[in-house]
Amino acid sequence: MMTRFGILTALLTPFAADGSIDGNRLARHAAAVVDRGASGVTLFGTTGEGASIAAPEREAGIHALLETGLSGSQIVLGVYGSAVADAAAQIDEGLRAGITRFLVPPPCYFGNADEDGVFQWFAELLALCNSQAGIILYNIPQVTGVGISPSLTRRLKEAYPDQIIAIKDSSGDWTNAVRLLDSKLLPVLIGDERLLHKAIPLGCVGSIAGVANLYPERLCKIVDSATEDTMLSRTVDRIVAQPVIPTLKVLLANALHDPIWENLRAPLTQLSAEQKSQILALEGKGVAA
Secondary structure, three states: OOOOOEEEEEOOOOEOOOOOEOHHHHHHHHHHHHHOOOOEEEEOOOOOOHHHOOHHHHHHHHHHHHOOOOOHHHEEEEOOOOOHHHHHHHHHHHHHOOOOEEEEOOOOOOOOOOHHHHHHHHHHHHHHOOOOOEEEEEEOHHHHOOOOOHHHHHHHHHHOOOOEEEEEEOOOOHHHHHHHHHHOOOOEEEOOHHHHHHHHHHOOOEEEEOHHHOOHHHHHHHHHHOOOOHHHHHHHHHHHOOOHHHHHHHHHHHHHOOHHHHOOOOOOOOOOHHHHHHHHHHHHOOOOO
16 A cells, blocks of 8 residues: 555646647646656646547657656556557556556446446456556546446455555545545545545545646645645635636646647637636636635
């Protein structure tokens, strides 16, 4: 059981004007958040629009980070694909680059999949993968439409004790988080930054956090102190009241004075002028900072 995971930044992905991934900006940002205290980064997760990143682009993104001096041990790779073979191919690609930890949500096209079906999907995936791949289960049912229940977590951990290494609970459901933490079954990462201070005393080992694109040092302080950063919680409230990824990109673009960071991949769209002005006005008043 890992005792410390710390804060990994769920990296936003910068897109150039032509829609391609801007590898230089991606690498600089990854290096910067690590310099500011993050233990590492997660590449192509939800915050990074990972489901919109094509297979040929993933390798370039991985190598852009490695070329900054980050090691494979500092990178968690997001994996997306309802087809088992596609997910396995992404894991194999990461392993070839020296990455050994992978954030894997359940298959999300068939929203009515039951627990047995999701268990079988993970079983088939793990049968295809090299045993060196460490799987972090990714519970984010408000996005995928398919949850990873505590009972499914137990079944997977008991069946694959060496390959299932943690769970990231991004459900925002405190009751669910407590059940996972109380079970002591495997390390728990909390995705909702507002719950982190309560989860740390119960054994939470850290977080993969989107807000760490903006404030990694403040999140590290929460992990170290188990004390709420009330201003940061208010910031998260403001962010989740808007489309989350476009809002994070607006805030990062503003912080870096670099409007390229506002670019998104369809089907996501930019904030309206009114939404953008509201979030930046709040930041200027210290409400979102």
